[in-house]
Amino acid sequence: MNFFESQLFKDVQTQHIFDDCKTFADATARTSWQSACKHYEQVAPLNQAQLKEFVNAHFITTPLLRMQSEPDIASVKHYINSLWHGLRRAPDKPKADSLLALKHSYIVPGGRFQEIYYWDSYFTALGLMDANKPEIVEDMLQNFIDLINDYGCIPNGNRSYYLSRSQPPILALMVE
Structure with a gap:
């Protein structure tokens, strides 16, 4: 099974769990995406709040990279x-x-x-x-x-x- 074709991935994207669709595509599974998808198949369907809780329990998302530059830039x-x-x-x-x-x-x-x-x-x-x-x-x-x-x-x-x-x-x- 391909993660991006899984029901979990489709549900997260269609229910707009994240503001940016790239966030979940780039998430890291806490154990493996295969086990998360298998577990999801056992508990689905979930409402948006439950799905968000499920995703947070099984995946780690990376926050946006915010850059700090030096305060006094000469050029x-x-x-x-x-x-x-x-x-x-x-x-x-x-x-x-x-x-x-x-x-x-x-x-x-x-x-x-x-x-x-x-x-x-x-x-x-x-x-x-x-x-x-x-x-x-x-x-x-x-x-x-x-x-x-x-x-x-x-x-x-x-x-x-x-x-x-x-x-x-x-x-x-x-x-x-």
């Missing part, structure tokens, strides 16, 4: 450079969620987007090179090569629900 470049640390992610450990674990560090866009995005990464790489951070760009390139080796393509982002789509091919531009 746009200085402001951008002050944000890199908060947007950088260490290599992932596989969890019971939709994230495709990456073996090297990477930069996320922030806010509700807490995974690497293929197209965005090209522009991120330009900024990182300007900030003299080529090691992060190299890590991101290695992640994309790993995704090709593991899945046969570079998905839109490193989430399992992006495996069926990609973005314009910019890997060669990033290598350059």
